[in-house]
Amino acid sequence: MSRFLPRRARLFSILLVLPVSSMASAPPAAAAEAIVGKARVIGGDIIEIDRQQIRLFGIDAPATAQTCTAAGRAWSCGQNADFALSAIVERQWVYCAPKPGTLDGRVLAVCRLAGGNGPDIGAAMVRQGWALAYRPQSNVYAPEEQAARRAKAGLWVGEFTLPWEWRPGR
Numbered sequence: 716m717s718r719f720l721p722r723r724a725r726l727f728s729i730l731l732v733l734p735v736s737s738m739a740s741a742p743p744a745a746a747a748e749a750i751v752g753k754a755r756v757i758g759g760d761i762i763e764i765d766r767q768q769i770r771l772f773g774i775d776a777p778a779t780a781q782t783c784t785a786a787g788r789a790w791s792c793g794q795n796a797d798f799a800l801s802a803i804v805e806r807q808w809v810y811c812a813p814k815p816g817t818l819d820g821r822v823l824a825v826c827r828l829a830g831g832n833g834p835d836i837g838a839a840m841v842r843q844g845w846a847l848a849y850r851p852q853s854n855v856y857a858p859e860e861q862a863a864r865r866a867k868a869g870l871w872v873g874e875f876t877l878p879w880e881w882r883p884g885r
Contacts, residue, residue, distance in 0.1 A: 785873025844869020
């Protein structure tokens with residue numbers, strides 16, 4: 716019995732040390748954690764969840780104040796992009812997987828509806844023609860952009876200045 720107690724005491728001390736050492740080696744919680752919640756639309760490619768602004772990865776939508784032309788008339792394409800994003804995320808749980816880095820001081824993320832495997836919000840915006848594939852970040856949404864262009868959806872109904880060309884100096 717006297718041999719069992721020291722061995723048991725050693726086992727107990729090892730069990731106490733394991734959780735502490737595994738916590739010490741775990742990576743710190745970083746911006747890589749999913750951001751989940753109800754989204755508020757800030758712009759056609761920017762949402763806010765729990766006071767955290769998130770820029771949708773791989774897309775660029777016209778700014779709220781940007782106008783486009785169709786059939787020779789100006790229209791508020793930027794506002795329409797905002798409305799389109801609102802229609803997609805309204806009353807839905809949004810799950811955002813942050814990417815490394817930030818853009819304009821905002822978290823850069825791929826966001827989806829109804830869980831990590833749900834519909835991709837950025838893909839929906841590009842497919843509907845309310846945003847463009849932002850190729851300096853990624854070509855992932857190029858097929859959706861081509862489909863929207865062929866269908867003359869959203870912005871493609873008329874003429875517009877590329878959002879990244881319209882924005883500087885404004």
